[in-house]
Every structure is written in C-alpha cells, then in structure tokens.
Amino acid sequence: MLKALRGTKDILPDDIGMWQVVEAFARDIFSIYGYKEIRTPIIEDASLFIRSIGDATDIVRKEMYIFTDRGGRNIALRPEATASVVRAYLENSMAQNQDLTKLFYIGPMFRSERPQKGRQRQFYQLGVEAIGSDNPLLDVETIVLAARFLQKLGLRDFKVNLNSLGCEKDKQAIIKKYRDIIKPYLGSLCAECGERSKKNVLRVFDCKNEKCAEAVKGIKFDNLLCADCAEHFESVKKGLKNSGVDFIVEPKMVRGLDYYTKTVFEISSPDLGAKDAICAGGRYNNLIRDMGGKATPAIGFAFGMERLILAGKDKISMSAPSIAVFMAIADKALEYDAFKMMSLFRDNGLSCEMDREGRSLKSQMRKAQKLNARFTVILGEEEFRRDKVILKDMNSGEQKEAGMDEVLKEII
RNA sequence: GUGGCUAUAGUGUAAUGGCAGCACGAAAGAUUGUGGUUCUUUUAGAGCGGGUUCAAAUCCCGUUAGCCACCCCA
Numbered sequence: 262m263l264k265a266l267r268g269t270k271d272i273l274p275d276d277i278g279m280w281q282v283v284e285a286f287a288r289d290i291f292s293i294y295g296y297k298e299i300r301t302p303i304i305e306d307a308s309l310f311i312r313s314i315g316d317a318t319d320i321v322r323k324e325m326y327i328f329t330d331r332g333g334r335n336i337a338l339r340p341e342a343t344a345s346v347v348r349a350y351l352e353n354s355m356a357q358n359q360d361l362t363k364l365f366y367i368g369p370m371f372r373s374e375r376p377q378k379g380r381q382r383q384f385y386q387l388g389v390e391a392i393g394s395d396n397p398l399l400d401v402e403t404i405v406l407a408a409r410f411l412q413k414l415g416l417r418d419f420k421v422n423l424n425s426l427g428c429e430k431d432k433q434a435i436i437k438k439y440r441d442i443i444k445p446y447l448g449s450l451c452a453e454c455g456e457r458s459k460k461n462v463l464r465v466f467d468c469k470n471e472k473c474a475e476a477v478k479g480i481k482f483d484n485l486l487c488a489d490c491a492e493h494f495e496s497v498k499k500g501l502k503n504s505g506v507d508f509i510v511e512p513k514m515v516r517g518l519d520y521y522t523k524t525v526f527e528i529s530s531p532d533l534g535a536k537d538a539i540c541a542g543g544r545y546n547n548l549i550r551d552m553g554g555k556a557t558p559a560i561g562f563a564f565g566m567e568r569l570i571l572a573g574k575d576k577i578s579m580s581a582p583s584i585a586v587f588m589a590i591a592d593k594a595l596e597y598d599a600f601k602m603m604s605l606f607r608d609n610g611l612s613c614e615m616d617r618e619g620r621s622l623k624s625q626m627r628k629a630q631k632l633n634a635r636f637t638v639i640l641g642e643e644e645f646r647r648d649k650v651i652l653k654d655m656n657s658g659e660q661k662e663a664g665m666d667e668v669l670k671e672i673i
Numbered sequence: 674g675u676g677g678c679u680a681u682a683g684u685g686u687a688a689u690g691g692c693a694g695c696a697c698g699a700a701a702g703a704u705u706g707u708g709g710u711u712c713u714u715u716u717a718g719a720g721c722g723g724g725u726u727c728a729a730a731u732c733c734c735g736u737u738a739g740c741c742a743c744c745c746c747a
Binding site for chain 2: 262264265267318319320323324341370372373374375376377378379380384385386387388453464469516517527534536538539540541562563564565566567568569589591592620621622623624625626627628629630631634637639641642643651653655658660
C-alpha cells in the first residue's frame with residue numbers, strides 16, 4: 262500500500278472545516294487591515310532563498326528541498342514565503358502608485374526536518390508582508406493584527422515575545438559584543454555552544470546544558486542599539502501598550518532567518534509543547550535592497566496553520582455540517598421522479614441528497630438523520646398520484662402533505 | 674540530522690509464547706410507508722520484510738511511519 266510521504270498528511274473532510282474557519286477569519290481581518298491576497302509559485306530558483314534567508318542558516322543548509330529540473334535549473338520548494346513575495350513585489354513593480362504595499366498569503370511550505378507534532382515537512386503558513394514604511398506604528402499595527410486575529414479565533418492565553426535586533430550595524434556590533442563576552446567561558450561550555458558562539462551567539466544563552474547555563478548566568482544584556490534603533494524600539498513598545506497588547510521583551514530572542522532587522526517578535530501558545538511558536542515575524546529593512554530593488558523598509562509575520570489549529574481546536578466553535586433536504590422514496594419505482602425533484606432543490610440552491618441503493622424507508626430516514634438534514638421530503642405512491650409529497654421538519658418532527666411549489670417556498 | 678518510545682478492525686483499546694477479544698462506529702432488521710432511545714444480527718484488524726519456536730500480536734533483526742527530547746523552527 263502506498264502511503265503519504267514522511268512529514269506530509271492528508272487534510273480530510275472531517276478536519277477541513279477548521280481550516281476553512283481559520284482561513285475565513287484571516288481573510289476577513291486581513292482585509293480590514295488593508296491586506297490583499299497574493300499567490301506565488303511553490304517552486305522558485307533556489308538562489309532566491311539562499312540569498313534572502315542566508316546561506317549559513319539551517320533552513321538553507323539542512324532543510325531545503327532542492328532539485329535540478331530537466332533544463333538543468335536549480336529549483337527549490339519554498340521553505341517560507343517572504344522571499345517569494347518580495348521577488349513578486351519587485352518583478353511586478355508593485356511599488357508603482359502606492360507607498361505601502363500590503364500583501365497576505367496562505368499556502369504550503371516545505372522543510373525537510375524530522376517530523377513531530379506541529380512540525381511537518383509540508384506545512385501551511387498564513388502570513389502578511391507590509392512593504393514600504395519604517396514607521397514604528399506599522400510594526401505596532403502588524404503585531405496588533407496578529408494578536409487580534411488570535412483573539413478573534415478564541416485564543417486568549419498566547420504570549421508575545423518582542424526584541425529588536427537593530428540595524429545592520431547594530432546587528433554586527435551585538436554579535437561581536439556577545440562573542441567577546443562569551444570568549445572567556447568557551448572552555449567551560451558544551452561543544453554545541455562552541456559552535457553556537459560562531460554561528461548564532463545569542464543561542465548560547467538559551468542552552469539547556471546546566472554547565473552552560475551556570476557559566477552565562479551573570480551576564481547582563483546591555484542596550485546595544487544605536488540611537489535611531491533604540492528610539493524606534495521605544496515607539497513600538499509604547500504603541501503596543503496603547504493598543505492593549507501584552508508583550509515581554511526577550512533580549513535573547515533570535516530568528517532563524519538572516520534578513521531580519523530591528524523589530525522581531527514571536528507568539529507562542531501554551532497548548533503546544535516544545536514547538537510552541539505559532540507565529541513569528543519582524544522587520545526586514547534591507548532585504549529588498551539586497552535582492553536588487555530600491556532600499557525599501559518592510560515588516561511581516563507568518564502563522565503556522567497546523568500549530569494554530571492544534572492550539573485552537575477546542576476553542577474554535579464549529580457548527581455541525583448539515584444539508585437542506587433529504588429526498589426519500591417509499592418505492593424504488595419512484596427513483597427517477599425523486600431524482601428530478603432533487604435536481605429542482607439543487608437548482609434552487611438547496612443542498613439535497615437521496616439514497617441510491619434502494620434501501621428501506623426506515624433506513625433512508627436514518628440516513629437523513631445522519632446527514633443532519635433540516636427537512637426530509639418523502640415521495641410515496643399515494644402522494645405521487647396526487648402530485649404531492651410529504652414535507653417533514655426534522656427538528657420538530659412535524660410533517661404535512663404539500664405540492665412542490667409549497668415545499669420550495671417553505672424551505673427557502 | 675542525533676537519541677529514545679511506540680505500532681492490533683474505520684476509531685479507541687485488551688489479551689505476560691497457546692482459539693485475536695471489548696467498546697464506539699458502520700450496515701441490516703425488530704409484521705403494511707417514517708429518524709433520534711432500546712434490542713438483535715452482521716461487518717471489519719496484527720504497518721511492511723525476515724528470523725527464533727511445535728506454536729509469535731507477544732521474543733529477535735531490519736525497514737517504514739508516528740510521537741517525545743535534542744538540533745532547528747511556523
């Protein structure tokens with residue numbers, strides 16, 4: 262038997278309702294905040310991601326699906342969407358006629374990781390990108406949007422972590438500073454932290470190894486941002502407070518993608534265990550320039566759909582699916598007439614089903630029940646002779662004989 | 674990618690090397706053409722491939738997949 266590949270799975274009809282609810286909420290609130298949907302290809306030139314995400318990051322080095330197509334091109338399945346959206350923004354000159362471009366996307370991403378709960382190889386992200394402004398209020402708006410979206414879905418106990426990485430110069434300075442601080446402790450740190458100090462020094466402070474935690478315990482996180490970035494960060498914090506969004510400043514927070522600058526944030530949910538981040542994002546003020554465009558500041562975030570649904574599965578209210586009419590017949594001989602009536606219901610926009618296996622009326626009624634039909638229309642020989650049917654309201658159990666015109670009027 | 678745990682009807686589970694069972698689900702029925710409750714009947718199972726043994730769901734090896742902790746990340 263063939264099976265779905267490791268880390269991929271089918272979203273079955275019983276589960277799809279949740280996805281549709283989340284997507285509908287997202288489309289609704291994103292539109293209120295001025296975002297328009299964009300759909301970009303799932304495959305891109307591999308160099309797009311190598312250049313934007315960074316060739317030293319794990320996503321690019323260890324997790325990206327890359328293959329050579331028949332034309333010898335180097336192609337990647339997208340591991341995230343920001344790079345694609347920026348590519349589309351530049352390629353289609355979307356900066357024309359507007360100073361701020363707001364885009365959202367929903368779609369599958371691919372990373373070849375070891376699967377766990379809330380972590381698949383093909384997973385869906387839902388995200389936004391706002392391109393064209395460095396105003397700290399845009400940062401605030403973006404984070405507020407993410408928070409409001411979660412609240413609207415019924416999730417309350419999420420946590421917003423916030424940090425600022427500063428501009429390009431600050432980022433370099435911060436890395437250098439912490440490397441210098443770490444240097445005297447290197448001997449007492451674990452092997453992995455030796456690597457971390459070179460690759461992503463802030464992670465040393467997050468190491469779960471007791472010795473490492475002990476060694477770095479006393480180190481303070483100074484404010485290393487330049488005046489401009491510090492002011493920007495203060496404005497973001499002030500704006501968030503004004504908007505009533507609770508947040509925690511987390512100086513150790515780093516992101517796995519190289520393009521982030523200034524504001525970065527992460528939203529986590531307690532319902533998820535180790536993989537608790539349901540949303541992450543931040544500014545990427547240099548990415549558009551680095552990809553060959555004009556220097557253009559931008560900010561965005563992405564939600565992990567699977568994680569969002571895991572976190573919200575008990576909180577998002579779902580109405581049971583139902584159909585309008587079940588068409589039942591008392592005699593197999595009336596099958597064609599019933600089918601005609603079913604078509605009439607459908608032509609009038611009413612969902613309708615009927616039994617196709619010649620089962621007993623009792624069995625058909627059970628089926629109507631199971632499909633959660635609002636009405637059952639029963640056609641029997643006697644009624645047929647009088648050009649009537651029986652209309653039964655499945656909630657009240659009341660039924661009456663009626664002509665089809667009357668039935669339609671009653672149900673619509 | 675590293676380490677560990679797990680794998681039995683559609684789902685959830687039981688049986689300590691000796692007849693694979695239970696619950697839910699699904700299907701049919703309980704005298705004429707009517708759902709939900711109840712009752713009866715039916716249905717369907719060892720991830721895959723090897724090995725040990727008179728005998729394997731059970732022990733061993735491999736493999737695949739899921740989960741957990743890392744790595745990392747949404």
